[in-house]
Amino acid sequence: MFRIRQMRKLRVTMPGRTIEIYTKISMHRAGIKKHFLPMDDDMNAKLCYCEKGVEVVGQPSLVFIHGFSSSKSTWLSVIKHIPDRYHCIAVDLPGHGETVGFNEEYYIATNVVDLLKQFFDRLNFIEPICLVGGSMGGAIAAMFAMKYPFDVGMICVLSPPPGEEYETDMVQQLRLGKYHVILPETFKQYYALMKILSKKKIPFARSLAKTYFKIHLRTLNQHKRILQIAFEYDYPNLGEIYRQLKYLMCPTLIIWGREDQV
Ligand SMILES: CCCCC/C=C\C/C=C\CCCCCCCC(=O)OC(CO)CO
Numbered sequence: 006m007f008r009i010r011q012m013r014k015l016r017v018t019m020p021g022r023t024i025e026i027y028t029k030i031s032m033h034r035a036g037i038k039k040h041f042l043p044m045d046d047d048m049n050a051k052l053c054y055c056e057k058g059v060e061v062v063g064q065p066s067l068v069f070i071h072g073f074s075s076s077k078s079t080w081l082s083v084i085k086h087i088p089d090r091y092h093c094i095a096v097d098l099p100g101h102g103e104t105v106g107f108n109e110e111y112y113i114a115t116n117v118v119d120l121l122k123q124f125f126d127r128l129n130f131i132e133p134i135c136l137v138g139g140s141m142g143g144a145i146a147a148m149f150a151m152k153y154p155f156d157v158g159m160i161c162v163l164s165p166p167p168g169e170e171y172e173t174d175m176v177q178q179l180r181l182g183k184y185h186v187i188l189p190e191t192f193k194q195y196y197a198l199m200k201i202l203s204k205k206k207i208p209f210a211r212s213l214a215k216t217y218f219k220i221h222l223r224t225l226n227q228h229k230r231i232l233q234i235a236f237e238y239d240y241p242n243l244g245e246i247y248r249q250l251k252y253l254m255c256p257t258l259i260i261w262g263r264e265d266q267v
Pocket of ligand 1: 071072073074075098099100111112113114117139140141142144145166176187231235236239240243267
């Protein structure tokens, strides 16, 4: 019990490093169901998402998009606080979480956006949605809203990655191929990154951190590839996409921490 509580505290600051048993426990507690949606053109490709509540006429569904190297489970701690009358969806992006079978082309943001469009059409929402994205998920949410403005009623963009003109040191390092700043390769790097990513001091057992690190290593190469592709195809256009956001007419909430190092 104690361990689970510790993980609960850690989960927010270490997106994507959640162990599956814990995900199941917390999803169950929050009244969340998990689904797999096979794609029409390729039955081996399945989008995994979780859902809380049911659609309500006149009220948008809330759809949550996670960040890089994260997963839908990062939103559980948010979703559990949202009243039951709201319909919530959190999806695993290609190459993340429990979504499986998508080839590398789906690591390109424009393809991710079109995949999300397909996904939303399959779910057949009756109202324009409220699209919420954090970090890289925020960039994807913004891109989605630009391309499919009629599908969104409002968007919420949390700490999106900066465009070229506001490039941070961390993003510069990533662009130069030093992926370990966000994808640590050693336990030492991993432990140091935890401190950078969490503003709040958290009591943290090294043994537990080692377990998280092992889990992280399983996805390391795939996530390196995603970063490589993001910097080749998406990052060069990001600034221009942000500049065009002012033409978007739906209500938009943008939250950015002043001391966010990414
Ligand atoms: C599979 C889909 C790929 C589509 C790529 C789409 C748009 C991306 C454009 C430029 C990415 C460059 C910056 C990436 C850095 C993100 C940071 C981040 O997400 O933080 C994490 C913290 O570890 C939160 O979970």
